[in-house]
Amino acid sequence: MINKFKTNNSWEEIIIVGYGNHAKTKIIPAIQKTCSGKISILTNKEIDTKNFLKYTSLYESFKGNLNKLFVLTNPPSMHYFFCNEILTNGFDVFVEKPAFLRKNEFKNLTCLAKSKNLIIYEMLMYLENQTVRKAIKIINSKKEDVHSIFASFTIPSYPLNTYRNEKDFANSLITDIGCYPISFINELNYKVQNIKINNYYKSIDKNPLFEIKFNINNIKIDSLVGVTKIYTNFLRIIFKNNNFIEIDPFFYGRSFKKNLNVFSNNEIKKFLKEDDNAFEKIFSMKREVFLLNQESRFKKMNKTISLFExxxxxxxxxxxxxxx
Incomplete structure (x- = not known):
């Protein structure tokens, strides 16, 4: 397959912290296609050291004079500690979503990043998809015409053998999946006055399902996240004239043909739109680009954290x- 992106030489070494399925199947393949730097893994798991240098200690990975990027794929409860150490030692960091859940912790990290001219990037890859950017543009340009927005992101079974266990908020499905609709709403030109768990449902097997309502003047925005019998992943934009646009799947980072359904003049038109691989797009972006738009990202991340609190x-x- 031809690589659509130019090789990125911003970092001499890219260190993946954690070695789960997400890192193996999405992040590492994207880095291999787009970056010239060597890939290392920080983990206590057994890995194939023929392909990667392995670190077992965070402080061991700081050694040397290379320009390094750290990519955190470990649980959210560990993000603040790892980010603080990485930034303190002078390195950029990409963080798996949800990146942070405490405003005071995020404030400390942003101050540290700014003082050292370093990058903090939350890996919400779906936001780089063309269909997502188009949806944001449509909503923001037709703000007065939008009646309601509904997003659904549910999975058919509770993830096993992962950090998700519902024992605390950081390890819950509502943060793991809820970060998608919340981050999307914060891309729009609406002021979210409040956020509420409107309904909570529990299936026979006790899996959680939440209906989240965003309190915004003159527009209804709701989202369904959690576990249902079937997988759902779509966004529906409904206009005041009863026309609507629906994109399925919506919160998706890899290359995929998406169903775009447009209802207008009592007729539904169906299209297939293919998005590029957003993981590859992100890792192909030069360091300077992340620094250039960092202040804007920080403001949106802070809004997301406020809603999570x-x-x-x-x-x-x-x-x-x-x-x-």
């Missing part, structure tokens, strides 16, 4: 009353 109190109340 509001959700956490509601989630804890539900957990204490419903979770086993």
């Amino acid at each position: 509001k959700l956490e109190k509601q989630w804890l109340n539900i957990k204490n009353n419903n979770f086993s």
Whole structure:
């Protein structure tokens, strides 16, 4: 397959922290296609050291004079500690979503990054897809015409053998999946006044499903996240004249043909739109690009964290009353 992106030589070494399925199947292949730097893995797992240099200690990985990028794929509860250490030692860091859940921690990290001219990037790859950018542009340009927005992202079974366990907010599905619709809403020209878990459902096997409502003047925005019998991943934009646009799948980072359904004049038109691999697109971007748009990213990330802090109190109340 031909690589559509130019080789990125911004970093001499790219260190993947954590070696789960996400890193193996999405992140590492994208880096191999787009970056000239060598790839190393920080993990306690057994790996094929013929292909990668292995570190077992974070501080061991700081040694040497190479220009390094760290890519965190470990659980959210570990992000702040690792980011703080990495930035303190003078290296850029990409962080798997959700990156951070505390405003005070994020403030500390952004101050550190700015003082050292370093990068913090939250890996919400779907935001780089052409169909997603087009949806954002449509909504923002037709703001007064939009009646409601509905997003659904549900999975058919609870992820096993992962950090997700519902024992605390950082390790919950509502942060793992909820970061998608929340980050999307923060790309729009709407001021979110509040966020609320409107409904909570629990299936026979006790898996969680949440209906999240965004409080915004003159527009209804809702999202469904959690576990259902079938996989859902779509965004529907409904206009005041009852026309709508639906994109399925929507929150998706890899190259894929997406269903675009447009209802207008009492007729549905169906299209297939193929997006490039957003993982490859991100890792092909030069370091200077991330620094250039970093202030804008930080503001959006801070908004997302603020909404998560509001959700956490509601989630804890539900957990204490419903979770086993």
